[in-house]
Amino acid sequence: MLDELYGLIDNQSFPNLIAFGTCFHISAYKAGIHVLDAVFGDIVTRFNTFMVRQHRYGYPTKGLVIVDQAHEDKYRELFQNFRETGTRYGTVNNVVDIPYFAGRVDTRMIQVADLVAYSVYQYYEHNNLRYFNHVNERFDRRGPHDPPDGLKHITSEDCQCIACGWRVGRKITGQI
């Protein structure tokens, strides 16, 4: 069943389904860092970057963040902080002010997000590319042959993963 579901993701084309993923490695942890805050901030920033790019291409719309209702309290507070102070990378003006908290029965997109998250987890935790390979091309990127801007690995280690390799090659650090 999983293979069939990942096959559906694989068969989508831009811009019908665009994935974002952020993975936090323990090596990047320092006292005072709130991991959920850092990861959610990174994801929202990546989504905002995509919306800004769409705006430049003549599609001036705002993005809506949909969060699983089961985690509403945690994320409502985080999102409020972003609106007031920006993420640690900047403001997120192209994303609608308030996230929509949806139950799993309200939107299938939360289940798709779970599949994306699971594929990223399998890749980073078990070096298992079986599912990740179906999702990889769905991560946001500037063009079909560009590397995945939409996938980020927050780590302090010298890493050559799919997310880190091209950034190291271009000497890109920090936000992008």
Ligand SMILES: [Zn+2]
């Ligand atoms: Zn990496």
